[in-house]
Amino acid sequence: MFFEVDFALRINGNYQTIHTAFVSADSVSECIDKAEGIRDELPQSKKQHVHIFIGD
Numbered sequence: 001m002f003f004e005v006d007f008a009l010r011i012n013g014n015y016q017t018i019h020t021a022f023v024s025a026d027s028v029s030e031c032i033d034k035a036e037g038i039r040d041e042l043p044q045s046k047k048q049h050v051h052i053f054i055g056d
Contacts, residue, residue: 003031006053018044
């Protein structure tokens with residue numbers, strides 16, 4: 001199954017998407033694990049908390 005994953009920063013109370021990825025995973029839990037790995041590679045995650053939003 002493919003999941004659309006948005007990575008966003010919270011700016012002034014609003015979320016702004018900084019990256020979108022399509023993740024192939026068998027479950028939401030597996031998708032979360034993969035998304036966290038992608039988030040760790042984003043340069044913004046070194047300075048700010050990057051939020052993960054998963055859709056199908």
